[in-house]
Amino acid sequence: MMPxxxxxxxxxxxxxxxxxxxxxxxxxxxxxxIPHFFVPAPHKVTAVDIDLRVGGRFNTTFEVEGTAxxxxxxxxxxxxxEKLVFTDTYSEGWKPAADPFxxxxxxxxxxxxxxxxxxxxxxxRNPDTRKTHEDMGFFDGWGTVATQLEAYAKELM
Numbered sequence: 001m002m003p004x005x006x007x008x009x010x011x012x013x014x015x016x017x018x019x020x021x022x023x024x025x026x027x028x029x030x031x032x033x034i035p036h037f038f039v040p041a042p043h044k045v046t047a048v049d050i051d052l053r054v055g056g057r058f059n060t061t062f063e064v065e066g067t068a069x070x071x072x073x074x075x076x077x078x079x080x081x082e083k084l085v086f087t088d089t090y091s092e093g094w095k096p097a098a099d100p101f102x103x104x105x106x107x108x109x110x111x112x113x114x115x116x117x118x119x120x121x122x123x124x125r126n127p128d129t130r131k132t133h134e135d136m137g138f139f140d141g142w143g144t145v146a147t148q149l150e151a152y153a154k155e156l157m
Contacts, residue, residue: 019153037148057092
């Protein structure tokens with residue numbers, strides 16, 4: 001089910017990926033898969049720590065142009081194979097973040113031909129944060145991640 005989107009604070013796109021939904025879910029929920037797609041190349045993920053449960057951690061470390069960037073967060077909602085919601089607003093133990101950026105919602109559904117309808121939503125606290133994310137390249141960046149995810153998941157078939 002698609003949540004109501006607020007054009008002032010939310011960014012979203014939907015794409016059909018030519019990979020079964022169960023593989024997309026596996027890629028997003030198992031730490032060994034995350035480094036293969038989670039940030040646009042040539043940037044890379046150097047560490048992943050997942051505790052897949054509501055309130056569990058979703059922590060990643062990226063390397064962007066030689067700089068390590070930690071991103072700690074928690075899962076807010078998990079619907080097996082269908083919906084994954086995580087945020088950097090809190091870290092594990094519901095500790096508030098000093099400067100949260102967004103909440104991500106991933107929606108997966110079966111698509112014709114055995115593929116996956118893949119919707120990525122980024123919710124922001126205010127219009128300024130949304131604009132910052134859009135200007136940073138939300139559509140290109142998350143689109144590249146979706147392309148990388150599809151290519152990597154095809155290798156698992």
